[in-house]
Amino acid sequence: MNYTRDAAMTALIFGFFASAWFGWAQEAPPAAWKKRLGIAGGVSMLVSVIGGILAWQHWSAGSALSEPGAMRRYGIIVGIELVAAVGGALVLGLRGKRELIAPWVCLVVGVHFIPLAGPLQSPILFPLAVAMTLVAAGATPLARRHGLPPSATTGVGAGVCLLACALAALVYAFTR
Known part of the structure; x- marks a missing residue:
């Protein structure tokens, strides 16, 4: 990322969607997971809010999305x-x-x-x-092996991936 605003926006967006994935994992998780999923979702939203504040503070600093096209x-x-x-969701549902x-x-998101x-000029996306x-x-085979719904394993895995990248982007934005 070449711009502080882009790093901050990455933290905002990935933090928000990490929270959404941790929320999706709560569809039918084991009871022992519920508190941890709630905490992870809350941390994700906190990262998102901090990223949003930082993006607002650096809004005029430029963005990769300002490049032509x-x-x-x-x-x-x-x-x-x-x-x-x-x-795909409609087809699977039907x-x-x-x-x-x-x-x-x-x-699809991956x-x-x-x-x-x-x-986005963002190598972290690879x-x-x-x-x-x-x-x-791996989510569905893992879920089946442990008697869990795939939404639980997918939500935790995707949430962790996005939160890790959101935190990395936030650190980058603060240290840039």
């Missing part, structure tokens, strides 16, 4: 991601495979980070893409 590419990539995630929606969405790395894709691939 970057915002358009970003919008196209996110649009394709949304169509793929929602379309086929009676609702338990696979969380891993599907995680896979893969979409690869083309986003360019317009390892995040790999990590999220591995979470998506």
